Amino acid sequence: MNLIPNLINHFLFPASRLVKKLNTTPDLQYNDELASGICSSPDSIQACYKLLNALCVGVKENIEILSELISDIFYNDEPPLVEWEYYPHVGPRPTRGYVGLKNAGATCYMNAVLQQVIPNIYIYLFVWYKMADGINSRKVNLLEGQQVNLREQHDAFEFFNTLVDSVDEGLKAYNATPIISKVLGGSFADQKICKGCPHR
Structure with a gap:
């Protein structure tokens, strides 16, 4: 089913998917638009989670697809973070509107x-x-x-x-x-x- 990958990769976790791609594809260029999810408001995010839940209830194949996608995005073989000075190079940003001051590390x-x-x-x-x-x-x-x-x-x-x-x-x-x-x-x-x- 293509709907579950679309919900995960484009609606909910595009920034996480982009991080994964940047780590595996050295030539890929970072793009702010790719890191911004289609679901950006709390209501739309909640609706997306409810849809995922409805798609997976009682359907083993969909649960397996969702589990593989989540594992692929959030779990990898890299060593765990132990550095205090970790600076994420990718993050979702709204395409318009005020987002406050950027935190440059520990500011x-x-x-x-x-x-x-x-x-x-x-x-x-x-x-x-x-x-x-x-x-x-x-x-x-x-x-x-x-x-x-x-x-x-x-x-x-x-x-x-x-x-x-x-x-x-x-x-x-x-x-x-x-x-x-x-x-x-x-x-x-x-x-x-x-x-x-x-x-x-």
């Missing part, structure tokens, strides 16, 4: 901060300074003057503090308003209570 801490900070700063600039369109992006060294190591994990709060300090100090050098601390700044309160002592 999720950075993405989490930037996705919260940037919209707020752009709104502030647009409303108060009318200069959101004039912002230029450029390569910067964000962590204590060092170039960012994409494979090294850091704490998101530590990165946020470093980012705020770096940007605001840079603005002060040009006699400009420290934007980030003005929009997202705050102050810490620390209270110490001694045991067996009423003083605070």
Whole structure:
């Protein structure tokens, strides 16, 4: 039955099938469109699984076809992954629409901060300074003057503090308003209570 291979290879797991082909066919070129599944919404994926289930209930031949396809895609003779710096070179991407920031390896801490900070700063600039369109992006060294190591994990709060300090100090050098601390700044309160002592 051709329907089961089509559902697996084109509707549900095209990225996994592409990885398999890239590993076995050296001359094959990667294509984003080949890695995007026809079923991309939760409802369509669930409907596809239900159809697979209906095709396999009580039909031994279809169960065997499905088992072979799944085994071929997801199980192979390669050694198991033990590297921390694994970077998948293939993944499904929607053909249109926003998908967030790309994780370059271990930069999720950075993405989490930037996705919260940037919209707020752009709104502030647009409303108060009318200069959101004039912002230029450029390569910067964000962590204590060092170039960012994409494979090294850091704490998101530590990165946020470093980012705020770096940007605001840079603005002060040009006699400009420290934007980030003005929009997202705050102050810490620390209270110490001694045991067996009423003083605070």
